Each structure stands twice: as C-alpha cells, then as structure tokens.
Amino acid sequence: MRLTVDRKQIEINADPDMPLLWALRDLAGVLGPKFGCGIAACGACTVLIDGQPVRSCVTPVGAVEGDVVTIEGLAEGDTLHPVQQAWLEEQVAQCGYCQAGQIMSAVALLEEIDDPTDADIDNAMGGNLCRCGTYPKIRAAIKKAAALKMARA
C-alpha cells in the first residue's frame, strides 16, 4: 500500500482496516501524531488529509486517499510553520501530549479562516482536549499564528 506522508511516498504492508495512526506510528515510524483514546474523542492523533483535519485513530488506512500531513511535515526545512512558531513564542505546551493534535487543528482552521474570532477558534478546537488545561494559551497562540501567517504572506 502506497501513501504520501509529509511529502514523501511511503510503501507499507498494512491491513486496510488498520487505523492510519497505527500505520503511521508502527509501520512508517512517524511518531508525531499521538494516541490518546482511539475513538476520536481527544484529538491527539489529528493529521491532515488534503488539508482537512482527521482523527487518524479512526481512519482506516485503506480508506486514505490524498496527501497525509502530520506535525512532522509542517516545517519547511528549518522554517517552522507559523502555527509552530506561535506555539513556541506563547510557550503553549505543558506536558505536550495533546499539542501535535492541537497544532494540526489550528493549521486546518487557519487554512480556511485567516483571522479567526474566538467563536471560530472554539468551533475548530472543541474536539482537541488538553488535560493540562492549556486552552487560554492555545487561543493566544492561534491569534499570534494568524498574524504571523498574514505577515509572511
């Protein structure tokens, strides 16, 4: 089975029903997306497929059509994605476990809404849980990322 992950073509031998998250972590060695719940209830495993966020823990790998982007494929060389940069500047992470998923949802949000309101942020991020309660920092970082992204454009 052939997948495009973070702009690289990879070849894996997987049961089509295997969750994409398992395929990424166990077969492709892409450890950025995290396992939290396995039932689309926490958001830790979020990746993008053709720009849209999906919970990779419930995505059968055989159903994947399109380019998969994980947290590991966001940066361009040494240049962090504006969302990563904002996360660093706002020092969002506490334990960090949820943050790969948070960042991917934020990236998806900013792909569609350049300058999100608080309501836009709530609507995009409701499925990404953080047991450390970093929500206020996430909100601040998304706003900073929006500004960074617009400044770079």
Place this chain on the structure above:
Amino acid sequence: MRRFALALSLAALSGLAVAQDDAPADPVAGETRVDRETGLPHWRKIHEVFSHSRCANCHVEDERPRWSGAHYGATRIHAFNVQRGGDGSGFGNPGQRCMTCHMETNSPRPHGPPGAPHWHLAPAEMVWWEKSSAEICAQIKDPERNGGRTLAEVADHVREDALVRWGWQPGAGREPAPGSAEETYEAILAWQAAGAPCPDQ
C-alpha cells in the same frame, strides 16, 4: 403535491369536511384520493423511522446534533462543540468537520464514532427533532422543506442514500431505526398511493 395541499386547505376554509375515507380529495383526473384509513397506518410506520433517534438526532432545527436514544442515557447535545457550520452546509466548521471523526464506515471500537459517506446534518428546514407526527408529515410533503422532492423521490432517497441507510446499520451499541430501508421505501409509496394523509397531531 402542492395542488393537493391547496385543495385540502380550500376545503377546510370553505367549511367543507376534509376528504375522508372514500371521498376524492380533488375531482381532477389523476389526483390521488385520500384514504386515511389505508394511509395513516403507513404514515405511522414512516413516522416511527423518522422520529427514531438514529434519524432525528441529526434532523435538528438548531446548530447542534444530539446524542440520544436507547443506550445513550440522558439526551445530550453532541460533545466537542460540534456545530452545523457557519456556512449552513451541515458539514461542520473549519478545523472540525463532521468528517474529521465520522469516516465512511462505523468505527469497530466500543464508543467509537459511527460512520457513513458524507456524514453531515440534514438542512435545518428538514427538522424532525422533537416535532409532532403532524409537523413531520407536513414537512416531508413540502418540496420547500424536503429538498425539492416528490414523495417518490423521498422514497428513493430513503432506499438509496448511504447516510440514510446507515440508520439501519448504525454499528454496535446503537439501536437501529425500526424496520428496514426497503420497508420504509415501500411504506412511503403505499402512503403516497393512499393520498399521503397526515395525522391530526
């Protein structure tokens, strides 16, 4: 169907008894006479399906799908701040679409998300959630509120659409809608043949 509804309301306005068992609703050739005795049992079957939580949970008037029904405990709004979507499409919001979590097939894991193709909320005007049988009946006959469909097209939609059909294959831990897609298709056609009568309440 509009002409049929108009005939009914004119009859009501002029103080005539609304067509009952054997009186034709409209003398115009080709109009179906309304046979309440035959039609209403078919409608009841259809209503049992439409009002079932597998269907009504996502036929809501507001922005939020519901979690309700047997096995769900108390009725709740869908967790995770899931909403219809600012564009009104029913597919969710940027950053969190329905299809972020709902795949084309049911998750095999306990409490995992159900899945079917193009998972989304029904348009707000097709509201069934907490509506009476009479209200749902009026809605499904109204092309303005049923997606511009004839009743035959409604029946086809019920039989063919993968997301509708999911209601009868909702995955482990969820009670399916009563009967089957085929039985509901047949009930809609039989109800239509009887003049598509609606209940009083």
